[in-house]
Amino acid sequence: MPPTTVQLFATCLIETLRPSAGMAVVRVLEGLGLTVEYPDGQTCCGQPAFNGGAWEDARAMARHTLDVLSRSPAPIVIPSGSCADMIVHHYPELFADDPKYGPLARDIASRTYEFSQFIVEVMGVSDLGARFAGKIVYHPSCHLLRGLGVDDAPRKLLARVNGLEVADLPGAHECCGFGGLFAVKMSDISGAMLDRKLQNVESAGAQTVVGCDVSCLLHIGGGLRRRGAKVETKHIAELLASDERGAMNDE
Amino acid sequence: MSSPFHSRVAGALVDDNLHIALNRVTSRFTTLRLNALASLPHADSVRDRARAIRAHTLSRLDIYLAQFADSVEAAGGRVHWAADAHAANRIVAEIAKAARARTVVKGKSMVSEETHLNPALEAEGITVVESDLGEYIIQLAGETPSHIIAPAVHKTKEQVGQLFHEKLGIPLTHDPALLTAAARAKLREVFLTADMGISGVNFGVAETGTICIVTNEGNGRLTTSTPRVHVAMMGIERLVPTLDDLSAMLQVLARSATGQKLSVYTSLITGPRRRRPSKQSEGGPGEPDGPDELHVVLVDNGRSRVLGTRLAEILYCIRCGACLNICPVYQQIGGHAYGSVYPGPVGAVLTPALEGVEPWPELPQASTLCGACRDVCPVRIDIPRMLLELRDAGHRAGQTPAWLKLFLPLYQLAATQPALFNFGAAAARWITRALSSNGWLKRLPPPLSGWTDHRDFPAFAAQPFSAQFKNHHKGAKTQRNTKDSS
Numbered sequence: 003m004p005p006t007t008v009q010l011f012a013t014c015l016i017e018t019l020r021p022s023a024g025m026a027v028v029r030v031l032e033g034l035g036l037t038v039e040y041p042d043g044q045t046c047c048g049q050p051a052f053n054g055g056a057w058e059d060a061r062a063m064a065r066h067t068l069d070v071l072s073r074s075p076a077p078i079v080i081p082s083g084s085c086a087d088m089i090v091h092h093y094p095e096l097f098a099d100d101p102k103y104g105p106l107a108r109d110i111a112s113r114t115y116e117f118s119q120f121i122v123e124v125m126g127v128s129d130l131g132a133r134f135a136g137k138i139v140y141h142p143s144c145h146l147l148r149g150l151g152v153d154d155a156p157r158k159l160l161a162r163v164n165g166l167e168v169a170d171l172p173g174a175h176e177c178c179g180f181g182g183l184f185a186v187k188m189s190d191i192s193g194a195m196l197d198r199k200l201q202n203v204e205s206a207g208a209q210t211v212v213g214c215d216v217s218c219l220l221h222i223g224g225g226l227r228r229r230g231a232k233v234e235t236k237h238i239a240e241l242l243a244s245d246e247r248g249a250m251n252d253e
Numbered sequence: 254m255s256s257p258f259h260s261r262v263a264g265a266l267v268d269d270n271l272h273i274a275l276n277r278v279t280s281r282f283t284t285l286r287l288n289a290l291a292s293l294p295h296a297d298s299v300r301d302r303a304r305a306i307r308a309h310t311l312s313r314l315d316i317y318l319a320q321f322a323d324s325v326e327a328a329g330g331r332v333h334w335a336a337d338a339h340a341a342n343r344i345v346a347e348i349a350k351a352a353r354a355r356t357v358v359k360g361k362s363m364v365s366e367e368t369h370l371n372p373a374l375e376a377e378g379i380t381v382v383e384s385d386l387g388e389y390i391i392q393l394a395g396e397t398p399s400h401i402i403a404p405a406v407h408k409t410k411e412q413v414g415q416l417f418h419e420k421l422g423i424p425l426t427h428d429p430a431l432l433t434a435a436a437r438a439k440l441r442e443v444f445l446t447a448d449m450g451i452s453g454v455n456f457g458v459a460e461t462g463t464i465c466i467v468t469n470e471g472n473g474r475l476t477t478s479t480p481r482v483h484v485a486m487m488g489i490e491r492l493v494p495t496l497d498d499l500s501a502m503l504q505v506l507a508r509s510a511t512g513q514k515l516s517v518y519t520s521l522i523t524g525p526r527r528r529r530p531s532k533q534s535e536g537g538p539g540e541p542d543g544p545d546e547l548h549v550v551l552v553d554n555g556r557s558r559v560l561g562t563r564l565a566e567i568l569y570c571i572r573c574g575a576c577l578n579i580c581p582v583y584q585q586i587g588g589h590a591y592g593s594v595y596p597g598p599v600g601a602v603l604t605p606a607l608e609g610v611e612p613w614p615e616l617p618q619a620s621t622l623c624g625a626c627r628d629v630c631p632v633r634i635d636i637p638r639m640l641l642e643l644r645d646a647g648h649r650a651g652q653t654p655a656w657l658k659l660f661l662p663l664y665q666l667a668a669t670q671p672a673l674f675n676f677g678a679a680a681a682r683w684i685t686r687a688l689s690s691n692g693w694l695k696r697l698p699p700p701l702s703g704w705t706d707h708r709d710f711p712a713f714a715a716q717p718f719s720a721q722f723k724n725h726h727k728g729a730k731t732q733r734n735t736k737d738s739s
Contacts, residue, residue, distance in 0.1 A: 018714065021717060
């Protein structure tokens, strides 16, 4: 039996920088008849601290997030492969020896899904009746692709969008160079990696780069903007929530 | 930000020849690897088996080392134990002295790079000539390897042509066949006159005392069979229990490294030349060739300290180099920028594992944690996990930059106090919107200038998601809020 209620962990980047992607997620989930809970008090999953080596800080943030998410028994949907990977794989590692948060982390991890993964693998849906006229490329973000092992789900969803042409992205599986604080600490290497990604995006001749992680999209989008490229970025939910007129109907 | 590491990186990023060379080789290796693995039936289970063999061997390394040493000696070889690099170099120098060796020919050996063997031998008046073509090139150029299987990968054929023209006095050419022939002619002389050969070891087989060396140039065979004395240097972790296990490792090694099903030469060496038949029944005059002496130098140099720690998995490494070829950071900066003997993802873990985190603060940071290295590793080493472990260790050792140290407690407080989080987000929204034009910022102050050096940064949204979600649900019959259920 597919669930009837989900909890949405929106992520701090969607909360602050790209709320439109979050609203698109809500519309897609509600369109499937799901009740969407938004657990109050959610902030950041703590991944930047964890990746920065500040594991005690990361644990404090993870405890907070686990408290927030454990108030409801509903599965958790996260519109980010990276944050989902943090909760699914790294929370249980951070609390491996913790008598209270260890079991909690394993419970939450067992019912946490990235957005596209949830729709295809849990809800068993790939055709959402979306319509979007245009040529896009799909950028598989690293933590979604190699962390969670999710690649088919977003591609299936995109394949069923009416009017959509998905062009091949050369070097699609290569990292865009974001890497969280890496983009600041090792900004020159990150910038060189981004250049390669942007050259590939431009060579594909698409109008839009689509992904499942706002973080990578901000990085790619900021690079496209700096180049003056006319290519835009969209979270996959923003495409899937597009209606017959090719526009999102809730804004 | 201007550490030696960062200056090396800055130099590498603007080195056009480096990028031409790296692109040629890494993309070719990556494609060949995929094809070669596709040709291996049940590749995933072979990789699982290879990993299981490495894990098993390391879990009983003391036992297998003892068995290996006994087997080597039983086959007529001599085993030497080197606790560190200095001891390893001294042992090799003394073997050379005892053999009155003046010229030594070397096969490719990363462990000898690790111990800096060549300068140690040269200080004793011994001439050392590298016989692997890539190693020969960088020895002529006075450089170090930038890749664990393709040491001269950072050089274009045009650069090699120039180098050979200058150092060997041959006419200027960029033709790889002509360049290889020139090196071959020079090396042939060395092989025939060298008193001693030094090789690395790809695998030692505990049950038989066999050492396995794979090469593509045949230099491994000449190095180990022509001179009077053969010295094989190996890290203590490079063992497999049986010949059957060796076959599993060989199935994945060349495929992962160069995309070959098997390297051109796979040599199995058990003991030195036997003057008399090993078994009575065999009769005959004994073996026609081979060295009079075989010495196996087992080098610890920090490895035993890594066993049993959360970094022990890095000792599973079979030195195929696949993680270097696939790594988007390595592809941009090459091997020398890392500054360590072992570059790339494996080097970023192995180096601080062997030498401690203090001398190597940047290596674990030089990764986006994209996971490509873990995916291609023939023995499925979880390199990103260990990079994270090392970042944790580095943070605890005080290596986090000052600005981040200041920021972390605030970030932690905000992320655990939603009211403070919302306040901080509101402040950032106000500032970024005030400073942005058309929704983007072109410049941020340090340290965030690292971001805006290469890309624009978006202003925060006018209304955060949580507020939009609440508006969306206004007017809906039921207020779905987890407050009710908490």
